[in-house]
Amino acid sequence: MKTDVMTSQERLWAAIHLEQPDRVPLVPTLLPEPAAGLAGVSQATIASDNSEVVKAVFKVFDDYGGWDAIYPASYIPVQLQLGGVFPMKIKVPGQHIADDIPFQLEEVEILRLEDYDKIAEVGFDAFFNEDFLWRVTDVAPDEVRGHMDNLMIGGASFLEECANRDVQPLFLASGMHPFFKLSLMRSLVPFTQDIYYNPEPVERAIRRMTDDLLVEQKLSAINTGLGMWMCCEERAGGYFFRPEIFERFWWPYTKELVESQWSEGIVTLFHLDTCWDKNLHYFKELPKGSAILELDGTTDIFLAKEILGDHLCLKGDVPAALLAVGKPEEVTNYCRERIEKVGRGGGYILGTGCSVPPNAKPENFRAMIESVHQ
Amino acid sequence: MAHDLKEKLKEALLDLNNDATLDYVQQFLAADEMTAKQAVDSIAEALEIVGRRFQEGDWFLGELVYAGTIAKEAMDVLTPALTADDARANCGTVVVGTIEGDMHDLGKSIFINYARSAGFDVIDLGVDVPAETFLEAVNEHEPLAVGMCCLLTPAAGGVGRVVELITERDLRARTKIIIGGAAMTQAFADEIGADAYAPDAVTGTDIIRGWVG
DSSP, X not given: OOOOOSOHHHHHHHHHTTOOOSSOXXXXXXXXXXXXXXXXXXXXXXXXXXXXHHHHHHHHHXXXXXXXXXXXXXXXXXXXXXXXXXXXXXXXXXXXXXXXXXXXXXXXXXXXXXXXXXXXHHOHHHHIIIIIHHHHOOSOHHHHHHHHHHHHHHHHHHHHHHHHHTOOBSOSEEEEOHHHHHHHHHOHHHXXXXXXXXXXXXXXXXXHHHHHHHHHHHHHHHHHTSSEEEEEESSSSTTTSOHHHHHHHTHHHHHHHHHHHHTTTOEEEEEEOSOOGGGGGGGGGSOTTSEEEEEOSSSOHHHHHHHHTTTSEXXXXXOXXXXXXSOHHHHHHXXXXXXXXXXXXXXXXXXXXXXXXXXXXHHHHHHHHHHTTX | OHHHHHHHHHHHXXXXXXXXXXXXXXXXXXXXXXXXXXXXXXXXXHHHHHHHHHHTTSSOHHHHHXXXXXXXXXXXXXXXXXXXXXXXXXXXXXXXXXXXXXXXOHHHHHHHHHHXXXXXXXXXXXXXXXXXXXXXXXXXXXXXXXXXXXXXXXXXXXXXXXXXHHHHTTOTTTOEEEEESTTOOHHHHHHHTOSEEOSSHHHHHHHHHHHOO
């Protein structure tokens, strides 16, 4: 067991700045659902009570010895829907599905072709709050305020617990990339059809949503004081779409977002699920050190190191399936290989691929946590 | 003319041109010297090319999904026009569903579109399907294969339960089991005794095609 000589923040930011930390920093994506699994709380409980979410997250943090920064997790699913983070129908445990099943998103065609121009005209927030939300939610209008108040209270409690342990949230500002958001709202097949045969309305909506994000997320990220915001994208990469589509609908807007945040010294954490092997070289165009690529195990992280190792920090990529069904020694070997090869010279944060699964074996999660200390 | 129309239909699908594909399908149905079966063969040829391009990394999931959707629309038009012999000549029946506890529909739908267009008769059990429902469907339809989709690791136990039930009833000689979805792996397939794991719809269809006697 090595002795730490840096603080968690020093270690984290050394890695982000592509410098050599005392050891590879560790930031698992522990969302409420896996926290419930590891803390022995039902999915229905943490899907209905913000205070139970915070309790579960910090119980796991304490039980497993902690890590270097903590993923923000103090919400319940309906608040993600009401806040437009997941602008979709949702299935909530204890309400729509069994108590022990994690909440799920229902991807169906709800956004209509003509809605792209409504978004372009009034902006996403106005369109969502005045129209779209009421197509997907079963929450009554007079209940919304109460849910959002609870979210604020849960958030304050989360920050207090962070302060009690002298650990910082990894970020507090976040946004789904417009391309991903529209794809989920429209659903994959019609969205694909649109970008082939009606590209202009899609582009107008993405343009407006990007413009809004440029203002909102910059302000939001500055206000958190954490120097980071998270941008989630699971569909634009080379598994789903060819480079021409990526170059037209995703990359220019993404560059704008990153460069705008970077002008204030704010780093973009990309949450990139699915395989991005064919897109990695584009990220060389971003300013050095301006972003972190959080990969899920399907992108070749060693290839990412080869292409981007001297340019951007990488994070990941212990697969959910490995944590759920693998053996502790397999988890240790997986993590150690990444620590040694991807972590060499800095620029690497050990994390999970997408998130810790709700049924992660405790011994596997512990093996991952302990791997950075070996 | 037959050759021209077959090629045009194939190319329209490969261009992902929905309108042109359906237009050529109508031309097939209107022409005295053409049969619906010829149009179906043309679509199958196009889908084979789509699958090969996807597996070789030249095409992408969005295109695979869209091609499958266009092919399905074309098949919906053509199926009523197939002769009884043509309709019976399908590759076999496949029962498909997303396991209990998991509501994900997209991956399953991609597979179903693709497999149907490739000539399989697919029985879609939907999402959140209990193990016992899979067994009932296997008993009722006597399929060549049963396919289970699972994207949530907490629901994976249900996939193993289906394998147990089908094995206990001694139905494995008649029905093969194939699994897919983000929570599934080859190692998991080996562990529960499934016949195959498919990382994508094209591979899954190819594997099942290999089981056709």
